[in-house]
Amino acid sequence: MTEYATLTINGQTIELPIIEGTEGERAVDIRRLRAETGYISFDPGFANTGSCKSTITYMDGEKGILRYRGIPIEELAEHSSFVETSYLLINGELPTREQLNRTSVQLNDHSLVHEDMQNFYQNFPRASHPMGILSAMVNALRSFYPELLYTDEGFEETFLRLLSKVRTMASMAHKISRGHKVEYPRPDYTYCANFLHMMFNTPVKPYIARKELVKALNVFWILHADHEQNCSTSVVRSVGSARTNIYASLSAGVSALWGALHGGANQAVIQMLTDIHEQGVSVQDVVRRAKDKNDPFRLMGFGHRVYKTYDPRARILKKYVDEVLNRLKLQDPLLDIALELEEVALSDSYFVDYNLYPNVDFYSGILLKAMQIPTNMFTVMFAIGRLPGWIAQWQENLIDPEQRLTRPRQIYIGSNTRPYIPIDERQKA
Structure with a gap:
């Protein structure tokens, strides 16, 4: 009733x-x-x-709950891989072993990009931001790999092609920006191990990804794979509502994610830590400024617009950050500052009372830095992780009979009707 x-x-x-x-x-x-x-x-x-009804992701900010297709994020981070979680988001169910093996094989089969695309990369100015390059290249993919028919088989091949090639293109952007030779994926490596290989392997110094880094990257991408109707996901749905092709829709999502208030937040964390270190400011002074409402300074990576308790993704990622730092025995002043800030924030009553817990951006910035990912690639890493969620949301929006062309209204507060004044009279006024 x-x-x-x-x-x-x-x-x-x-x-x-x-x-x-x-x-x-x-x-x-x-x-x-x-x-x-x-x-x-x-x-x-x-x-x-x-803006929609969805079966993909459920989150409760007050209780700190996040689930993909009903499965708690904690269980996926512990037991799943990024490829398996991507399959879950896009197809609605966890894969069988046969389906997962077939998906992994197809991801490897689609991992190369058209050689002509390297010409695009070579002609971007050397100072171009990787997110700008990625957005342009995702859009350009349609020229090289047109969408297949809207059938289950066509969808699957298009989606797998995107998941595989975006990973390759991201690593290419990094290599070419440094004037290095492009590394291609290896068929014997997993999705995450291949990305690290393509990022860091060189003919002079072969790179072998440590298992703790591969696991941490899997977890990082699982935690970022979807997050309900956030800014970039809403953009993907909105652009897709015009029946825009998936490549253009995802390109728009990449552009939205580029923003400092969205995907760029983890990069802002490292910039804040760099400023603290270079200026020689103590953590106590930083905390004091953060608590002063009259001070414009803001502590990046603390609190969340949706979560009113500890961000469940942050709690999970903290475990892997601690493990990576301990295993690698890294010495980095920025990481030392971050850990000191974390300790203060978790014990200071002001931060606890206002729910200003370290969020996933805080820990992801620390993790990516520990993995030696360049700061300008942080948002690209976020985009790779968010890709399966965008794909699932775009597809759901396409087949939902209730969805219409996105067209918000407004409250107009401009001038009332007024006459046009010829330019000669405007000159005299």
């Missing part, structure tokens, strides 16, 4: 259906609001607006 919310505006009453999700979250369906009353809702940033 459908429940209704009653809204009364200027004496006019309208009943709006209440929608309930499988986890008990409730929403008022306002699709008839403008047609029947002439009013629209006003919600800058859409923080209180549901």
